[in-house]
Amino acid sequence: MSELRMERKPGTIHVVVTAVMSGLIAVIGYMTHMFLPHFVISVWPTTGLFAVAGIWFGAWGILAAYIGNTVSCLAAFPLTLAAAQSVSTLFQALIPAWAFRRFKANPSLKTSRDGYIFMIWANIIAGFVSTLIGPTIWYFFGLVPTLDSLFFILMPGWFISNVVITPLVGMPLLKATSDAVMKSRAYVKRWLA
Secondary structure, three states, X not given: OOOOOOOOOOOHHHHHHHHHHXXXXXXXXXXXXXXXXXXXXXXXXXXXXXXXXXXXXXXXXXXXXXXXXXXXXXXXXXXXXXXXXXXXXXXXXXHHHHHHHHOOOOOOOOOHHHHHHHHHHHHHHHHHHHHHHHHHHHHHOOOOOOHHHHHHHHHHHHHHHHHHHHHHHHHHHHHHHHHHHHHOOOOOOOOOO
């Protein structure tokens, strides 16, 4: 007797997940802007959420990371800068989402291989790409006065912040809650469903 297979399709649950994840990222990011000091190395807890959103919810999570970060950045920047700077966030969600799907990693980080995929793709590679984009946009908008300060102060600080915070937030969250998320209809196995 053959087993019936239900095809996963995008639905209302994915729109709701996008809205909820966007709101969560926006509130945490906004509070970070308002209450935590930003120096060369900033504590930015949402960087771990970007990776988690992409891994769990595919394209919906990537969209949520972008929207949530853009909204949170409105605490400090005008909309044009917030939206432009959040392009770096797209990659912080997209790269781990792609890697976990491409290499068939388990979001629950059950094996050391899953952990290595997270550390390499969600942490180092996504952090590096974000570092190339975000600070450069700040430079073009006039927030960074010189190329020396861009290359020797802001970029290293941005990268260090990413590679420290992403695993501190993302890995425990994935390990603790991925099993439950993966059993829900909200989980996106491919890109849209």
